Amino acid sequence: MREANVPAQHPQASEDPRVPPAHAHAGGAGDRQVPPPPRPPPPDRLTRRVRDRATFQQFGRVRARRAGTITLRCIPARTPGPPQLAYAVSRRVGNAVDRNRVRRRLRAAVRVECDAFLPGRAYLIGASPATVGVDFETLRATLRRAARDAGEA
Secondary structure, rough: OOOOOOOOOOOOOOOOOOOOOOOOOOOOOOOOOOOOOOOOOOOOOOEEEOOOOOHHHHHHOOOEEEEEEEEEEEEEEEOOOOOOEEEOOOOHHHOOOHHHHHHHHHHHHHHHOOEEEEEEEEEEEEEEEHHHHHOOOHHHHHHHHHHHHHHHH
């Protein structure tokens, strides 16, 4: 096995690099330091998420009310304030794409129909497999009817 004679110094490039120096273009960052624009204020939260285990255990002890393709469970919230919401979309609804689409559509319908949900209450909104094929207006009307029925009880 022989070692090749490799020179330690590289030959100098014959052409200048194509990248211009930093000070060549006047439109670059330069010396100007502009502060970033102010952030918009955080949005007013019309609803909150259910996060604590005790609330989910309480959902299990309440009878679900069915309206069309939606099931809804309603309990008094553990803390006062805006309505708290949780979504239950099982694997029976479809693959992950279908489940996420149904969950996003439910959230959008809740945003539109937020006045149907009472403050100081917690809601668990479930979806059946037929929810995948329901148009948005029907989903909104079904959700509004389910929330109204749960609020009366």
